[in-house]
Amino acid sequence: MPAPAIDLKASSMRPFLTLQFLGGTPASRIVVGLAIAVALTCYVMTIAWTLAMSFTSSTFLPDWDFVGIERYVDLFGSSRWSVAFANMFLFGIPFIFLALALGTFLAILIDQKVQGEAVFRTIVLYPLALSFIVVGLIWQWVLEPNFGLQTAVRAMGWETFRFDWMARSDRVIYTLVLAAVWHSSGIVMAIMLAGLRGVDGEIWKAARIDGIPTWRIYVSIILPMLRPMAMTCVTLLAISVVKSYELVVAMTDGGPGNSSDLPSRFVMQALLERANIGTGSAAAIIMMLSVLVILLPYFVIELRSRRR
Amino acid sequence: MTTQPNLAMRNWNQRVGRTALYLVLILACVAYLVPLVVMVMTSLKTAGEVQPGTIFMWPENPSFDAWIKAWSQACIGLDCRGIRVGFWNSVMIWVPSLILSILAGAILGFALSRWQTRHAGLILGLVLFGAFIPLQVVIYPLIKMAANLGLYNSFAGIVVVHIIFGLPVLTLIFSNFYVGIPVELINAARVDGAGFFRIFFGILLPMSRNILIVALVLQGTGIWNDYIVGVSFGTPDIYPMTVKLQTLVGSQFGEKEYNVNMAATLLTSLPPLLLYLVSGRYFVRGITSGAVKG
Incomplete structure (x- = not known):
């Protein structure tokens, strides 16, 4: 007797197999199904793999020998990671603060109905079109103590001028701040300028009639209204800090020594050069967690506004 | 009667304010442009001209030699076909x-x-x-x-x-x-x-x-x-x-x-x-x- 053929129509698996739970039409179902498959494989499974590896003793090759949180203990016990992890804050906090302050300041200036606004905007924004590799190489050249700024200023007569932060392991991280602010303050300017343009003209009229000085109107009324834009900027910049890799590779390559190392570079080296997959994965997971922590306030606000 | 000098005063203040505004903006733009300008000037110099402390100086005899070398002759590793x-x-x-x-x-x-x-x-x-x-x-x-x-x-x-x-x-x-x-x-x-x-x-x-x-x-x-x-x-x-x-x-x-x-x-x-x-x-x-x- 032939085995009974599986009746697909009657099978309870059918809606799943034909992706009918997605609605739409067969063509759109294939598109959406493919996207889900890509997202699950390349975003979710890959993270799960790295998470699993961070709990193993893997070194040169992936190895499913689970050792609990040993890798994380190793990681935070190592001085190299401590430097890289601390640098994320030493670099990130002044960078975010300065980029936000400078970008907002420039947005306010440009918002004063200036002539040639397009020129000013174009100049402030052009560094954003450059690769971080390029940004790093430019600033390495300008700040190199012997060739660059320091010697140039001395040659102009100020012979005691000192700016050798590129060569000083306790200051080098702030040269990255300088380069990153130069690159990214434009995006703050653009977002804040859009915010300023969106402010109701009536508010300005009312404040003017009351005779409040312009700077007070900005500080007490306008800027507090732009808080959501500022928060967007901070989130955007903070995520770029965690991801920041090319800049440090091109500008200092982590040096002198490893004093300007960042988690992103630490992970790349551990995984691909120092054959330490367990520790590298643990460090990568810390990077992922950092991003999630940055996004947390966003989710909280989103949830709250939905509940209302 | 007293409004006349006040108005003049206000006008003058406004003019000073506008000038300062443009001055700050232009200064900021110069700061944003300096790294690019330094790069362009350096790239137009000859090898001998690239000396310590000369990053802000114009090239004496601007030439595109460095550009040509970078494009088609520079050695990257063992490969000397340029960028x-x-x-x-x-x-x-x-x-x-x-x-x-x-x-x-x-x-x-x-x-x-x-x-x-x-x-x-x-x-x-x-x-x-x-x-x-x-x-x-x-x-x-x-x-x-x-x-x-x-x-x-x-x-x-x-x-x-x-x-x-x-x-x-x-x-x-x-x-x-x-x-x-x-x-x-x-x-x-x-x-x-x-x-x-x-x-x-x-x-x-x-x-x-x-x-x-x-x-x-x-x-x-x-x-x-x-x-x-x-x-x-x-x-x-x-x-x-x-x-x-x-x-x-x-x-x-x-x-x-x-x-x-x-x-x-x-x-x-x-x-x-x-x-x-x-x-x-x-x-x-x-x-x-x-x-x-x-």
């Missing part, structure tokens, strides 16, 4: 990545916004999650997957990675754009018997000019400027221009040829800079589109 090798590699990566990633983002954006796809919000959330993943977290398993599929060290592999990680932002900006298209338009076409792809290519794509330019500029600069994908999924034969540049500058022994390095750096920045200057407002919309809804 142009990287340029053509970047073109090979750039063109298919750009076309395919934008197409993928647009089609998915349509499916998740103006089509009766169920759970669209949830699926969009899943795809958007990709935008927040630092590549370091997924790079090792992805390299392994690429190797298993025979995609490691191939242009195709790098293109696929660009498509996968361009998808989140592109899907977001296209679905935000398509939400604004009247649903009647699509329903009418469906009544006429047009399917998903007919409607996408026949109705939506021709209406997408502006958002296509935004996507083109966003991805165009992003993919050209990529370093980490190129360096991780390729070997020197297929390295894009940014990786070649970093290798050129980082691997010189002895006397560094700063003029050649700066010329190579400028050559690498020219395509995205031109794209930026040509596109103007679209660039700003592109870089803020992920951040500002709509």
Whole structure:
């Protein structure tokens, strides 16, 4: 007797197999199904793999020998990671603060109905079109103590001028701040300028009639209204800090020594050069967690506004 | 009577204020431009002219020798064919990545916004999650997957990675754009018997000019400027221009040829800079589109 053929129509698996739970039409179902498959494989499974590896003793090759949180203990016990992890804050906090302050300041200036606004905007924004590799190489050249700024200023007569932060392991991280602010303050300017343009003209009229000085109107009324834009900027910049890799590779390559190392570079080296997959994965997971922590306030606000 | 001097006073104050405003703005612009100017000046100098402390000086006899050397003669590793090798590699990566990633983002954006796809919000959330993943977290398993599929060290592999990680932002900006298209338009076409792809290519794509330019500029600069994908999924034969540049500058022994390095750096920045200057407002919309809804 032939085995009974599986009746697909009657099978309870059918809606799943034909992706009918997605609605739409067969063509759109294939598109959406493919996207889900890509997202699950390349975003979710890959993270799960790295998470699993961070709990193993893997070194040169992936190895499913689970050792609990040993890798994380190793990681935070190592001085190299401590430097890289601390640098994320030493670099990130002044960078975010300065980029936000400078970008907002420039947005306010440009918002004063200036002539040639397009020129000013174009100049402030052009560094954003450059690769971080390029940004790093430019600033390495300008700040190199012997060739660059320091010697140039001395040659102009100020012979005691000192700016050798590129060569000083306790200051080098702030040269990255300088380069990153130069690159990214434009995006703050653009977002804040859009915010300023969106402010109701009536508010300005009312404040003017009351005779409040312009700077007070900005500080007490306008800027507090732009808080959501500022928060967007901070989130955007903070995520770029965690991801920041090319800049440090091109500008200092982590040096002198490893004093300007960042988690992103630490992970790349551990995984691909120092054959330490367990520790590298643990460090990568810390990077992922950092991003999630940055996004947390966003989710909280989103949830709250939905509940209302 | 007393209002006369007051008015004059106010006028004068205003004029001082405006002058100060322009002065500060111009100063800021100079500060933003200095690094670029230093680079251009250095690249036009001869090797002998690149001396300590001369970064702010004009080249005595401006020449494009360093540019020519950077483009076609500079040694990157053992390969002395200059940065142009990287340029053509970047073109090979750039063109298919750009076309395919934008197409993928647009089609998915349509499916998740103006089509009766169920759970669209949830699926969009899943795809958007990709935008927040630092590549370091997924790079090792992805390299392994690429190797298993025979995609490691191939242009195709790098293109696929660009498509996968361009998808989140592109899907977001296209679905935000398509939400604004009247649903009647699509329903009418469906009544006429047009399917998903007919409607996408026949109705939506021709209406997408502006958002296509935004996507083109966003991805165009992003993919050209990529370093980490190129360096991780390729070997020197297929390295894009940014990786070649970093290798050129980082691997010189002895006397560094700063003029050649700066010329190579400028050559690498020219395509995205031109794209930026040509596109103007679209660039700003592109870089803020992920951040500002709509």
